Amino acid sequence: MNIISIKDVVKIYQMGQEKVPALRGVSLDIEERSFCCLLGSSGSGKSTLLNMMAGLEKPTRGEIIIKGRHMERMDEETLALFRQKHIGFVFQAYNLLPTRTALENVEMPLIFQGKPRKLRRQMAEEILTAVGLGERLHHRPAQMSGGQQQRVGIARAFVDKPEIIFADEPTGNLDTKTTDEVMRMITNIARDNHQTLILVTHEPEIAEYMDKVVTVRDGSVESVRVK
Numbered sequence: 001m002n003i004i005s006i007k008d009v010v011k012i013y014q015m016g017q018e019k020v021p022a023l024r025g026v027s028l029d030i031e032e033r034s035f036c037c038l039l040g041s042s043g044s045g046k047s048t049l050l051n052m053m054a055g056l057e058k059p060t061r062g063e064i065i066i067k068g069r070h071m072e073r074m075d076e077e078t079l080a081l082f083r084q085k086h087i088g089f090v091f092q093a094y095n096l097l098p099t100r101t102a103l104e105n106v107e108m109p110l111i112f113q114g115k116p117r118k119l120r121r122q123m124a125e126e127i128l129t130a131v132g133l134g135e136r137l138h139h140r141p142a143q144m145s146g147g148q149q150q151r152v153g154i155a156r157a158f159v160d161k162p163e164i165i166f167a168d169e170p171t172g173n174l175d176t177k178t179t180d181e182v183m184r185m186i187t188n189i190a191r192d193n194h195q196t197l198i199l200v201t202h203e204p205e206i207a208e209y210m211d212k213v214v215t216v217r218d219g220s221v222e223s224v225r226v227k
């Protein structure tokens with residue numbers, strides 16, 4: 001079953017008088033529980049496509065259907081609730097709150113969901129321990145390495161076990177060894193939880209961790225390879 005269906009999506013950014021076409025009619029189906037990679041060079045439109053699937057941006061034209069719901073037709077409030085319920089997002093630059101501890105950063109999405117304090121704490125501690133940060137619960141981002149910060153980012157995305165995880169160049173700021181650790185971690189947790197994973201990268205080696213590789217070039221899907 002397809003959990004995500006994209007139909008002829010066009011995205012044109014308006015830059016003053018100039019129109020920048022970022023996506024030129026993309027159609028794509030993503031199977032439930034599959035691991036899909038969007039691979040392409042810088043500027044090809046990968047992030048635009050991912051952000052649109054994650055409901056962070058609206059397409060200029062076309063349809064984005066997730067779990068049978070049209071994302072492009074939702075108002076901001078509906079979209080926010082839908083994201084809260086079904087979607088986790090891992091960022092390249094971690095996007096952690098600098099004044100908050102690892103534990104507080106991971107608790108953040110649970111606060112928005114209105115989960116009680118004790119349960120929040122317990123869920124955050126559990127996932128942070130699972131990503132190997134059980135001894136770093138009270139550290140702030142600046143007191144951790146890049147790899148550790150990204151593990152906090154992963155813990156935050158996965159804490160409530162959303163059905164869909166989006167990751168935009170999650171290892172883009174990490175060295176080779178840490179990249180391997182982080183990729184194994186993301187794919188192992190997603191597999192254990194039966195989640196759907198959609199990941200953006202410009203590195204063919206990263207694509208090897210995924211089941212399906214969608215090559216994006218100049219705002220279009222160039223090829224789809226299923227392993």
Ligand code: ADP
Nearest residue numbers: 013015020022041042043044045046047048049
């Ligand atoms: P990638 O993630 O593959 O590097 P992006 O999706 O970020 O590519 O960008 C695709 C194209 O759209 C690029 O030409 C980029 O300059 C342009 N673009 C992206 N975001 C914006 C924006 N907010 N405003 C104007 N142009 C944008």
Ligand code: MG
Nearest residue numbers: 046047048168
């Ligand atoms: Mg990008």
